[in-house]
Amino acid sequence: MRDFSSDHRWLSLNTATVRKQGDLIHIIEACARHGIRAIDPWRDQVAAVGLERAVRAVRHAGLELSGYCRGGMFTSDAARRGEVRDDNRRAVDEAAALGASCIVLVVGGLPQYSRPGSVTSKDIAAARAQVDDAIAEMLDYARAAKLPLAIEPLHPAYAADRACVNTTKQALDICDRLDPGHTGALGVALDVYHIWWDPELMAQIARAGRDRLLAFHVCDWLVPTKDILNDRGMMGDGVIDIRSVRAAVEAQGFAGYSEIEIFSNDWWARPIDEVLRTCIERHRTVV
Amino acid sequence: MRDFSSDHRWLSLNTATVRKQGDLIHIIEACARHGIRAIDPWRDQVAAVGLERAVRAVRHAGLELSGYCRGGMFTSDAARRGEVRDDNRRAVDEAAALGASCIVLVVGGLPQYSRPGSVTSKDIAAARAQVDDAIAEMLDYARAAKLPLAIEPLHPAYAADRACVNTTKQALDICDRLDPGHTGALGVALDVYHIWWDPELMAQIARAGRDRLLAFHVCDWLVPTKDILNDRGMMGDGVIDIRSVRAAVEAQGFAGYSEIEIFSNDWWARPIDEVLRTCIERHRTVV
Numbered sequence: 165m166r167d168f169s170s171d172h173r174w175l176s177l178n179t180a181t182v183r184k185q186g187d188l189i190h191i192i193e194a195c196a197r198h199g200i201r202a203i204d205p206w207r208d209q210v211a212a213v214g215l216e217r218a219v220r221a222v223r224h225a226g227l228e229l230s231g232y233c234r235g236g237m238f239t240s241d242a243a244r245r246g247e248v249r250d251d252n253r254r255a256v257d258e259a260a261a262l263g264a265s266c267i268v269l270v271v272g273g274l275p276q277y278s279r280p281g282s283v284t285s286k287d288i289a290a291a292r293a294q295v296d297d298a299i300a301e302m303l304d305y306a307r308a309a310k311l312p313l314a315i316e317p318l319h320p321a322y323a324a325d326r327a328c329v330n331t332t333k334q335a336l337d338i339c340d341r342l343d344p345g346h347t348g349a350l351g352v353a354l355d356v357y358h359i360w361w362d363p364e365l366m367a368q369i370a371r372a373g374r375d376r377l378l379a380f381h382v383c384d385w386l387v388p389t390k391d392i393l394n395d396r397g398m399m400g401d402g403v404i405d406i407r408s409v410r411a412a413v414e415a416q417g418f419a420g421y422s423e424i425e426i427f428s429n430d431w432w433a434r435p436i437d438e439v440l441r442t443c444i445e446r447h448r449t450v451v
Numbered sequence: 452m453r454d455f456s457s458d459h460r461w462l463s464l465n466t467a468t469v470r471k472q473g474d475l476i477h478i479i480e481a482c483a484r485h486g487i488r489a490i491d492p493w494r495d496q497v498a499a500v501g502l503e504r505a506v507r508a509v510r511h512a513g514l515e516l517s518g519y520c521r522g523g524m525f526t527s528d529a530a531r532r533g534e535v536r537d538d539n540r541r542a543v544d545e546a547a548a549l550g551a552s553c554i555v556l557v558v559g560g561l562p563q564y565s566r567p568g569s570v571t572s573k574d575i576a577a578a579r580a581q582v583d584d585a586i587a588e589m590l591d592y593a594r595a596a597k598l599p600l601a602i603e604p605l606h607p608a609y610a611a612d613r614a615c616v617n618t619t620k621q622a623l624d625i626c627d628r629l630d631p632g633h634t635g636a637l638g639v640a641l642d643v644y645h646i647w648w649d650p651e652l653m654a655q656i657a658r659a660g661r662d663r664l665l666a667f668h669v670c671d672w673l674v675p676t677k678d679i680l681n682d683r684g685m686m687g688d689g690v691i692d693i694r695s696v697r698a699a700v701e702a703q704g705f706a707g708y709s710e711i712e713i714f715s716n717d718w719w720a721r722p723i724d725e726v727l728r729t730c731i732e733r734h735r736t737v738v
Contacts, residue, residue, distance in 0.1 A: 274690060277674060286690055286691065286692040287692065288647075288648070288692070292650065319607060319608070320606060320607045320608070320648040320649070321606070321607070321608045321676070321679070323647075323648035324648075324672060324674045324689075324690040325674050325675070328648075330648055330649075330650065331650065334650050360575075360610075361575070361607040361610035361611075361615075361617055362607070362617075363579065363617065363618065363621050385611060387564060387611045387612050388612070388679075389608070389679060392608070392675075392676060392679055402611075403561060403573055403611040404573065405573040405574065405575070
């Protein structure tokens with residue numbers, strides 16, 4: 165297991181962590197001030213400053229991209245599927261332009277939440293089947309662009325509205341069906357927030373192996389969690405034994421960035437330099 | 452699958468659903484007014500009116516008990532284990548006096564939340580091991596009292612603070628380890644709120660079979676869920692395909708009550724007769 169205590173070379177910042185404090189250019193400048201070498205930007209943040217300007221800023225800062233957030237939201241009415249497919253192809257093109265190492269897939273829940281305006285459904289099994297088909301289709305396009313797709317299992321609390329892939333096992337089952345050769349084109353993005361509770365977690369990380377482990381995200385689970393979407397904790401402030409999960413992914417050969425992604429009304433209200441200083445300190449002491 | 456549309460003979464009321472509207476005697480009187488034949492009372496509600504008075508009220512009303520809530524909160528410091536064991540034995544004695552069909556077990560999460568004052572831990576695997584041991588111990592006592600124990604898997608959102616048994620598979624694994632003979636002394640209480648998201652749900656219900664299916668609870672999952680504990684929905688107001696889950700448990704031979712358990716700041720604020728009328732109507736139309 166890598167020693168993170170003496171520097172933060174393996175820290176990546178998911179830019180949603182400070183999305184209320186400024187635009188992507190502002191965030192990239194802050195990363196430079198704090199010696200952060202990698203980011204994972206969100207599509208809306210890129211769109212807000214323009215793709216070309218984002219690409220220039222990333223290159224000028226010498227940043228790596230530990231991922232690009234996000235593709236997915238695959239579930240929809242039949243009438244919207246072409247639109248969903250094209251939207252995800254644009255995500256691939258943007259990620260390629262930015263030089264991202266993978267695209268994180270948040271697959272969507274029931275269609276009325278994934279793609280508003282779709283007919284209301286309670287059929288989560290149908291949603292899951294649709295996700296399988298849509299990832300298969302996107303995979304062809306992403307392979308051609310040499311962009312790996314990282315399926316992110318989301319906490320079961322988001323099954324209805326954000327992602328109907330809710331366990332590491334379920335994500336790996338999709339990988340096995342669509343990429344039986346373990347080509348590296350399809351894998352998982354594991355965020356401790358979503359998976360820490362899973363009694364099968366350690367076994368599934370071992371099953372994933374190096375080829376499928378495309379991204380590793382950290383934050384913490386607070387007790388109480390006051391808002392199921394936007395009350396995620398800074399590492400060390402909650403109940404997750406983060407280090408044991410990192411040890412498990414690294415035991416499989418994962419050697420990439422430890423990406424900090426915190427959706428938090430609390431941390432969004434603080435100055436960006438305070439947030440980044442705290443991220444770095446916690447990366448060194450509790451991740 | 453049973454037809455619930457023409458009456459509500461198979462409706463049971465978990466008394467937490469109206470716990471803010473009055474004490475247990477008041478609730479039992481309301482059940483009589485609405486022709487509700489069964490309840491599942493909570494220990495604190497029984498204690499508030501006294502066990503003997505509760506027993507008399509239940510008998511006088513001719514109510515059945517589809518369960519008794521709750522045993523568990525097994526995780527604690529070593530120093531507290533005797534106290535936890537005795538507390539759970541008292542739950543068995545109370546359930547026997549009340550004539551409950553089973554005791555619902557909410558097993559506890561990390562020890563500092565399960566039994567406040569316990570030393571802080573992030574070791575959920577250790578908590579799970581402790582739960583196994585404690586259920587094994589409680590099972591001896593409950594068998595002697597002929598009281599089945601129903602392990603309730605709780606939604607992963609409660610893994611830290613309420614229950615570290617979070618899937619039906621995990622609960623059934625415990626049953627298989629501690630009651631390999633399927634004697635009926637140990638099984639599961641399945642609440643659609645906690646399990647609806649699980650991609651393995653249908654397979655695990657089939658695995659459970661009639662012997663392990665001791666209780667079936669309904670409410671709904673609202674989107675958005677504003678409070679992870681106390682914003683559960685009335686059946687039909689959320690995203691759960693309740694009928695498909697009931698069909699699955701009945702396909703295994705489950706023929707007991709469909710118990711309504713709703714923790715909701717919204718429904719607690721309404722008059723008890725309105726809540727019960729709505730429960731009955733939804734039981735007949737969407738459960």
